Amino acid sequence: MKIGYKPFQLELKYPFTIARFSRNFTPVMLLDISLDGFTGLGEASMVPYMGENIQSATDFLSNVDLSWMKFPFDFDELTAYLDGIAPGNPNIKAAVDIALHDLSGKMLNIPCYRMFGSDPQKMPLTSITIGIDTPEIVIRKVKEAENCHIIKVKLGRDNDQDLIKNIRSVTNKPLFVDANQGWTDRNQGLDMAHWLAEQGTLLIEQPMPKEDMDSNAWITEHSPIPIFADEAVQRLPDIEHLKGAYHGINIKLMKSAGMAEGFKMIQLARKQGMKVLIGCMSETSCATLAAAALAPLCDWADLDGPFLTANNPFKDPEFNDGKWVLNDDSGLGLSGYKL
Numbered sequence: 603m604k605i606g607y608k609p610f611q612l613e614l615k616y617p618f619t620i621a622r623f624s625r626n627f628t629p630v631m632l633l634d635i636s637l638d639g640f641t642g643l644g645e646a647s648m649v650p651y652m653g654e655n656i657q658s659a660t661d662f663l664s665n666v667d668l669s670w671m672k673f674p675f676d677f678d679e680l681t682a683y684l685d686g687i688a689p690g691n692p693n694i695k696a697a698v699d700i701a702l703h704d705l706s707g708k709m710l711n712i713p714c715y716r717m718f719g720s721d722p723q724k725m726p727l728t729s730i731t732i733g734i735d736t737p738e739i740v741i742r743k744v745k746e747a748e749n750c751h752i753i754k755v756k757l758g759r760d761n762d763q764d765l766i767k768n769i770r771s772v773t774n775k776p777l778f779v780d781a782n783q784g785w786t787d788r789n790q791g792l793d794m795a796h797w798l799a800e801q802g803t804l805l806i807e808q809p810m811p812k813e814d815m816d817s818n819a820w821i822t823e824h825s826p827i828p829i830f831a832d833e834a835v836q837r838l839p840d841i842e843h844l845k846g847a848y849h850g851i852n853i854k855l856m857k858s859a860g861m862a863e864g865f866k867m868i869q870l871a872r873k874q875g876m877k878v879l880i881g882c883m884s885e886t887s888c889a890t891l892a893a894a895a896l897a898p899l900c901d902w903a904d905l906d907g908p909f910l911t912a913n914n915p916f917k918d919p920e921f922n923d924g925k926w927v928l929n930d931d932s933g934l935g936l937s938g939y940k941l
Contacts, residue, residue: 603668604636607697609656612647612884613912616743619734619756625650628884631659632915633697635705637673642705643936645888646697647856647907659694662687666698675706677862684859692837692859699860700892700934707933714935715895715928718865722928724898729754729778730906737768744772747909751924752804753777754904758784762794766801778879778904780807783833788817792824799826805879805902807852808832819847830879838863841870850877850901855893856885868899877901887916891934894919894926915939 610630617626633644648654665687671680680702684695707714715722729752732743744753755769758781769777779798785791791809798806805828810817812834822829828849835844836857844851851871858864864880871878878900880893885907897903905926908918917938920927929935 603671605663605666605668605698606634606636607660607663608632609660610886610915612886612914614884614910615912616733616735616739616910618884618910624733629656630886631656631663631694631697632886632888633663633701635668635698635701637705638709640705640708642701642703642708642933643888643939644697644699644701644704645886645892646693647883647885647889648693649856649883652693652856654691654693658691659697662691662694668698668702671702673706673709675702677702681859681862693856695859696855696889697860699862700855700889703861703892703895704933704936711932713895713928713930714861714892714933715898718861718896718899720895720898720928722898725894725925725928726897726900726903727751727924728897728903728905728926730909731756731780731904732769734759734765737764740765740768741772744769749921749924750906750909751775752902754906755779757781763797766798770801774802777801777803778805778807778902779803780832781809783808783811785809786811788820791817791821795821795825795827795829803827805830805850805877807879808834815843815847822846822848825849828877830877832881835867838867838870841867841874841876845874845876848876850879852879852881852904853896853900854881854883855889856883861892861896864893864896865899868896879904881905882907884910886911886914887919887938888934888936890926891919891936894928895934897926898928
Protein backbone atom coordinates (compact mmCIF):
# COMPACT_ATOMS: atom_id res chain seq x y z
CA MET A 603 0.00 0.00 0.00
CA LYS A 604 1.52 3.31 -1.11
CA ILE A 605 0.98 6.65 0.66
CA GLY A 606 1.58 10.02 -0.97
CA TYR A 607 0.95 13.46 0.48
CA LYS A 608 1.28 17.10 -0.43
CA PRO A 609 0.86 20.30 1.60
CA PHE A 610 -1.63 22.82 0.30
CA GLN A 611 -2.57 26.33 1.43
CA LEU A 612 -6.33 26.72 1.32
CA GLU A 613 -7.12 30.39 0.79
CA LEU A 614 -10.28 31.88 2.30
CA LYS A 615 -12.54 34.24 0.36
CA TYR A 616 -12.75 36.54 3.40
CA PRO A 617 -10.72 36.76 6.61
CA PHE A 618 -12.32 34.25 8.97
CA THR A 619 -12.87 35.91 12.34
CA ILE A 620 -14.38 34.32 15.45
CA ALA A 621 -14.41 35.26 19.13
CA ARG A 622 -10.70 34.75 19.77
CA PHE A 623 -8.75 34.91 16.48
CA SER A 624 -8.79 35.61 12.75
CA ARG A 625 -7.07 33.98 9.76
CA ASN A 626 -6.87 34.27 5.97
CA PHE A 627 -5.91 30.71 5.06
CA THR A 628 -5.78 27.18 6.41
CA PRO A 629 -2.84 24.79 5.98
CA VAL A 630 -4.04 21.50 4.52
CA MET A 631 -2.36 18.17 3.88
CA LEU A 632 -3.82 16.28 0.91
CA LEU A 633 -3.24 12.54 1.03
CA ASP A 634 -3.51 9.67 -1.44
CA ILE A 635 -3.32 5.95 -0.66
CA SER A 636 -3.02 3.44 -3.51
CA LEU A 637 -3.62 -0.30 -3.63
CA ASP A 638 -4.20 -2.71 -6.54
CA GLY A 639 -4.65 0.07 -9.09
CA PHE A 640 -7.09 2.10 -6.98
CA THR A 641 -6.36 5.41 -5.21
CA GLY A 642 -8.20 6.94 -2.26
CA LEU A 643 -7.96 10.61 -1.34
CA GLY A 644 -7.94 12.17 2.12
CA GLU A 645 -7.50 15.56 3.74
CA ALA A 646 -6.21 17.06 6.97
CA SER A 647 -7.45 20.62 7.54
CA MET A 648 -5.21 22.04 10.25
CA VAL A 649 -6.90 25.06 11.83
CA PRO A 650 -4.59 26.84 14.29
CA TYR A 651 -6.47 26.19 17.53
CA MET A 652 -6.05 22.42 17.19
CA GLY A 653 -2.27 22.66 17.23
CA GLU A 654 -1.39 20.71 14.09
CA ASN A 655 0.61 22.02 11.14
CA ILE A 656 2.37 20.82 8.01
CA GLN A 657 5.48 19.79 9.95
CA SER A 658 3.58 17.82 12.61
CA ALA A 659 1.53 16.09 9.89
CA THR A 660 4.69 15.22 7.95
CA ASP A 661 6.35 13.88 11.09
CA PHE A 662 3.31 11.74 11.88
CA LEU A 663 3.04 10.33 8.36
CA SER A 664 6.72 9.38 8.42
CA ASN A 665 5.80 6.81 11.07
CA VAL A 666 2.75 5.41 9.26
CA ASP A 667 3.20 2.01 7.61
CA LEU A 668 -0.01 0.45 6.31
CA SER A 669 1.58 -2.63 4.77
CA TRP A 670 -0.10 -4.77 7.45
CA MET A 671 -3.62 -3.77 6.36
CA LYS A 672 -5.59 -6.19 4.23
CA PHE A 673 -8.70 -5.54 2.19
CA PRO A 674 -11.49 -5.28 3.31
CA PHE A 675 -10.07 -2.81 5.82
CA ASP A 676 -10.72 -3.05 9.56
CA PHE A 677 -11.23 0.56 10.61
CA ASP A 678 -11.25 -0.26 14.33
CA GLU A 679 -7.76 -1.68 13.90
CA LEU A 680 -6.77 1.38 11.89
CA THR A 681 -7.95 3.75 14.64
CA ALA A 682 -6.05 1.80 17.29
CA TYR A 683 -2.93 1.70 15.12
CA LEU A 684 -2.93 5.44 14.42
CA ASP A 685 -3.59 6.30 18.07
CA GLY A 686 -0.69 4.04 18.99
CA ILE A 687 1.73 6.06 16.87
CA ALA A 688 1.13 9.25 18.86
CA PRO A 689 -1.63 10.84 20.94
CA GLY A 690 -3.58 13.74 19.53
CA ASN A 691 -3.03 14.60 15.86
CA PRO A 692 -6.69 13.97 14.91
CA ASN A 693 -6.43 16.05 11.71
CA ILE A 694 -3.81 13.93 10.00
CA LYS A 695 -5.38 10.74 11.38
CA ALA A 696 -8.63 11.87 9.75
CA ALA A 697 -6.80 12.24 6.42
CA VAL A 698 -5.65 8.60 6.56
CA ASP A 699 -9.11 7.40 7.60
CA ILE A 700 -10.86 9.38 4.84
CA ALA A 701 -8.42 8.20 2.16
CA LEU A 702 -8.94 4.58 3.16
CA HIS A 703 -12.72 4.98 3.12
CA ASP A 704 -12.49 6.52 -0.37
CA LEU A 705 -10.17 3.69 -1.44
CA SER A 706 -12.47 1.06 0.07
CA GLY A 707 -15.51 2.48 -1.73
CA LYS A 708 -13.66 2.46 -5.03
CA MET A 709 -12.50 -1.13 -4.56
CA LEU A 710 -16.02 -2.22 -3.62
CA ASN A 711 -17.52 0.00 -6.37
CA ILE A 712 -19.98 1.63 -3.97
CA PRO A 713 -20.33 5.19 -2.62
CA CYS A 714 -18.99 5.74 0.89
CA TYR A 715 -22.36 6.72 2.30
CA ARG A 716 -23.63 3.16 1.78
CA MET A 717 -20.97 1.86 4.16
CA PHE A 718 -22.77 3.70 6.97
CA GLY A 719 -26.36 3.08 5.91
CA SER A 720 -26.90 6.75 5.05
CA ASP A 721 -29.96 7.63 2.97
CA PRO A 722 -29.23 10.54 0.56
CA GLN A 723 -32.92 11.46 0.70
CA LYS A 724 -32.49 12.34 4.37
CA MET A 725 -29.69 14.85 3.78
CA PRO A 726 -30.24 17.81 6.15
CA LEU A 727 -29.95 21.42 5.13
CA THR A 728 -26.45 22.80 5.57
CA SER A 729 -25.67 26.25 6.92
CA ILE A 730 -23.11 28.75 5.69
CA THR A 731 -20.94 30.58 8.20
CA ILE A 732 -20.79 34.35 8.48
CA GLY A 733 -17.65 35.29 10.39
CA ILE A 734 -17.37 38.40 12.53
CA ASP A 735 -16.77 41.43 10.28
CA THR A 736 -17.83 44.99 9.52
CA PRO A 737 -21.57 45.57 8.92
CA GLU A 738 -20.97 46.15 5.21
CA ILE A 739 -18.99 42.94 4.73
CA VAL A 740 -21.45 40.91 6.80
CA ILE A 741 -24.32 42.05 4.58
CA ARG A 742 -22.28 41.24 1.48
CA LYS A 743 -21.58 37.73 2.81
CA VAL A 744 -25.26 37.14 3.55
CA LYS A 745 -26.29 38.20 0.06
CA GLU A 746 -23.64 35.94 -1.49
CA ALA A 747 -25.09 33.02 0.51
CA GLU A 748 -28.45 33.08 -1.23
CA ASN A 749 -28.28 29.36 -2.12
CA CYS A 750 -28.13 28.33 1.55
CA HIS A 751 -31.30 28.27 3.65
CA ILE A 752 -29.59 28.58 7.06
CA ILE A 753 -27.10 31.24 8.17
CA LYS A 754 -24.52 30.40 10.83
CA VAL A 755 -23.29 33.40 12.81
CA LYS A 756 -20.06 33.62 14.80
CA LEU A 757 -20.57 35.51 18.08
CA GLY A 758 -18.64 35.93 21.32
CA ARG A 759 -17.71 39.61 21.39
CA ASP A 760 -19.34 42.71 22.87
CA ASN A 761 -21.36 43.53 19.74
CA ASP A 762 -23.26 40.25 19.34
CA GLN A 763 -26.73 41.78 19.16
CA ASP A 764 -25.61 44.41 16.66
CA LEU A 765 -24.25 41.67 14.40
CA ILE A 766 -27.53 39.74 14.52
CA LYS A 767 -29.55 42.90 13.86
CA ASN A 768 -27.33 43.67 10.90
CA ILE A 769 -28.03 40.21 9.45
CA ARG A 770 -31.74 40.54 10.17
CA SER A 771 -31.79 43.76 8.13
CA VAL A 772 -31.31 41.68 4.97
CA THR A 773 -32.63 38.17 5.68
CA ASN A 774 -35.17 36.26 7.76
CA LYS A 775 -33.49 32.88 7.24
CA PRO A 776 -33.15 30.75 10.38
CA LEU A 777 -29.85 31.01 12.23
CA PHE A 778 -27.27 28.79 13.86
CA VAL A 779 -25.15 30.66 16.41
CA ASP A 780 -21.63 29.73 17.52
CA ALA A 781 -20.14 31.66 20.44
CA ASN A 782 -16.86 29.68 20.32
CA GLN A 783 -16.55 29.85 24.15
CA GLY A 784 -16.77 33.63 23.93
CA TRP A 785 -19.40 34.23 26.63
CA THR A 786 -18.14 34.54 30.20
CA ASP A 787 -21.25 35.27 32.30
CA ARG A 788 -23.91 32.55 32.48
CA ASN A 789 -26.75 34.94 33.27
CA GLN A 790 -25.90 37.17 30.35
CA GLY A 791 -25.54 34.04 28.24
CA LEU A 792 -29.03 32.87 29.13
CA ASP A 793 -30.46 36.33 28.44
CA MET A 794 -28.75 36.16 25.05
CA ALA A 795 -30.21 32.71 24.40
CA HIS A 796 -33.73 34.03 25.01
CA TRP A 797 -33.09 37.02 22.76
CA LEU A 798 -31.62 34.81 20.04
CA ALA A 799 -34.68 32.56 20.20
CA GLU A 800 -36.80 35.60 19.36
CA GLN A 801 -34.50 36.25 16.37
CA GLY A 802 -35.17 32.84 14.80
CA THR A 803 -32.12 30.97 16.09
CA LEU A 804 -32.32 27.18 15.93
CA LEU A 805 -29.31 26.28 18.10
CA ILE A 806 -26.30 27.71 19.94
CA GLU A 807 -22.86 26.13 19.91
CA GLN A 808 -20.46 26.28 22.85
CA PRO A 809 -21.70 29.39 24.67
CA MET A 810 -19.25 29.22 27.60
CA PRO A 811 -15.64 28.00 27.90
CA LYS A 812 -15.52 24.22 27.59
CA GLU A 813 -13.89 23.89 31.02
CA ASP A 814 -16.91 25.57 32.67
CA MET A 815 -19.18 22.53 32.57
CA ASP A 816 -21.48 23.86 35.30
CA SER A 817 -22.28 27.10 33.43
CA ASN A 818 -22.84 25.32 30.13
CA ALA A 819 -25.13 22.80 31.88
CA TRP A 820 -27.03 25.61 33.62
CA ILE A 821 -27.64 27.43 30.34
CA THR A 822 -28.68 24.14 28.72
CA GLU A 823 -31.20 23.52 31.51
CA HIS A 824 -32.85 26.92 31.10
CA SER A 825 -32.35 27.74 27.42
CA PRO A 826 -35.39 27.93 25.11
CA ILE A 827 -33.29 26.58 22.21
CA PRO A 828 -30.81 23.65 22.00
CA ILE A 829 -27.26 24.13 23.27
CA PHE A 830 -24.52 22.15 21.49
CA ALA A 831 -21.04 21.16 22.58
CA ASP A 832 -18.32 21.96 20.06
CA GLU A 833 -14.89 22.55 21.56
CA ALA A 834 -16.04 20.45 24.55
CA VAL A 835 -16.35 17.33 22.38
CA GLN A 836 -13.46 16.06 20.33
CA ARG A 837 -13.49 12.28 20.20
CA LEU A 838 -15.70 9.37 21.25
CA PRO A 839 -14.79 9.17 24.97
CA ASP A 840 -15.76 12.83 25.48
CA ILE A 841 -19.46 12.14 24.87
CA GLU A 842 -19.89 10.09 28.05
CA HIS A 843 -19.15 13.18 30.16
CA LEU A 844 -21.50 15.55 28.32
CA LYS A 845 -24.94 14.06 28.95
CA GLY A 846 -27.04 16.64 30.76
CA ALA A 847 -24.59 19.44 30.06
CA TYR A 848 -25.67 19.94 26.44
CA HIS A 849 -28.65 19.07 24.27
CA GLY A 850 -26.38 17.88 21.48
CA ILE A 851 -22.90 17.67 20.02
CA ASN A 852 -21.12 19.05 16.98
CA ILE A 853 -19.09 16.29 15.33
CA LYS A 854 -16.27 17.24 12.99
CA LEU A 855 -14.15 14.67 11.22
CA MET A 856 -11.03 16.72 11.91
CA LYS A 857 -11.76 16.30 15.62
CA SER A 858 -12.96 12.69 15.54
CA ALA A 859 -9.91 11.45 13.60
CA GLY A 860 -12.07 10.47 10.67
CA MET A 861 -15.27 8.86 9.44
CA ALA A 862 -15.10 5.62 11.41
CA GLU A 863 -15.05 7.28 14.82
CA GLY A 864 -17.40 10.04 13.66
CA PHE A 865 -19.98 7.36 12.89
CA LYS A 866 -19.53 5.84 16.34
CA MET A 867 -19.97 9.27 17.91
CA ILE A 868 -23.29 9.70 16.12
CA GLN A 869 -24.45 6.32 17.40
CA LEU A 870 -23.41 7.00 21.00
CA ALA A 871 -24.97 10.46 21.02
CA ARG A 872 -28.24 8.95 19.81
CA LYS A 873 -28.15 6.36 22.60
CA GLN A 874 -27.78 9.19 25.11
CA GLY A 875 -30.71 11.08 23.64
CA MET A 876 -28.57 13.88 22.22
CA LYS A 877 -29.04 15.75 18.97
CA VAL A 878 -26.25 15.73 16.38
CA LEU A 879 -24.85 18.49 14.21
CA ILE A 880 -22.11 17.52 11.78
CA GLY A 881 -19.75 20.38 11.08
CA CYS A 882 -16.42 21.12 9.46
CA MET A 883 -13.30 23.23 9.52
CA SER A 884 -12.31 25.25 6.44
CA GLU A 885 -12.00 22.29 4.08
CA THR A 886 -11.89 21.26 0.44
CA SER A 887 -14.51 19.11 -1.26
CA CYS A 888 -12.66 16.01 -0.06
CA ALA A 889 -13.40 16.34 3.67
CA THR A 890 -16.77 17.94 2.87
CA LEU A 891 -17.93 14.86 0.97
CA ALA A 892 -16.58 12.59 3.71
CA ALA A 893 -18.74 14.40 6.26
CA ALA A 894 -21.68 14.57 3.83
CA ALA A 895 -21.62 10.77 3.69
CA LEU A 896 -22.56 10.79 7.40
CA ALA A 897 -24.79 13.88 7.34
CA PRO A 898 -28.09 12.02 6.62
CA LEU A 899 -27.62 10.30 10.01
CA CYS A 900 -27.57 13.70 11.76
CA ASP A 901 -30.17 16.33 12.65
CA TRP A 902 -28.35 19.31 11.15
CA ALA A 903 -25.32 20.01 8.99
CA ASP A 904 -22.78 22.82 8.86
CA LEU A 905 -20.66 21.73 5.90
CA ASP A 906 -19.76 24.98 4.18
CA GLY A 907 -16.05 24.55 3.42
CA PRO A 908 -16.25 24.84 -0.40
CA PHE A 909 -18.36 28.01 -0.10
CA LEU A 910 -15.75 29.80 2.03
CA THR A 911 -12.59 28.95 0.09
CA ALA A 912 -11.08 30.58 -2.97
CA ASN A 913 -8.90 27.79 -4.36
CA ASN A 914 -10.68 24.49 -3.77
CA PRO A 915 -8.49 21.99 -5.68
CA PHE A 916 -11.52 19.81 -6.42
CA LYS A 917 -14.78 20.50 -8.19
CA ASP A 918 -17.45 21.71 -5.77
CA PRO A 919 -19.92 18.92 -4.95
CA GLU A 920 -23.44 19.25 -6.30
CA PHE A 921 -25.57 21.51 -4.10
CA ASN A 922 -29.33 21.84 -4.53
CA ASP A 923 -32.09 23.52 -2.49
CA GLY A 924 -29.80 24.12 0.48
CA LYS A 925 -28.40 20.57 0.60
CA TRP A 926 -25.38 18.63 -0.63
CA VAL A 927 -26.31 15.97 -3.18
CA LEU A 928 -24.74 12.52 -2.78
CA ASN A 929 -24.16 10.77 -6.09
CA ASP A 930 -23.68 7.09 -6.92
CA ASP A 931 -20.00 7.39 -7.81
CA SER A 932 -17.75 4.99 -5.95
CA GLY A 933 -15.89 6.22 -2.88
CA LEU A 934 -16.37 9.84 -1.90
CA GLY A 935 -17.45 10.89 -5.40
CA LEU A 936 -14.67 13.46 -5.78
CA SER A 937 -13.86 14.98 -9.16
CA GLY A 938 -11.80 17.73 -10.70
CA TYR A 939 -8.52 17.25 -8.81
CA LYS A 940 -6.50 20.35 -9.79
CA LEU A 941 -3.15 20.00 -8.00
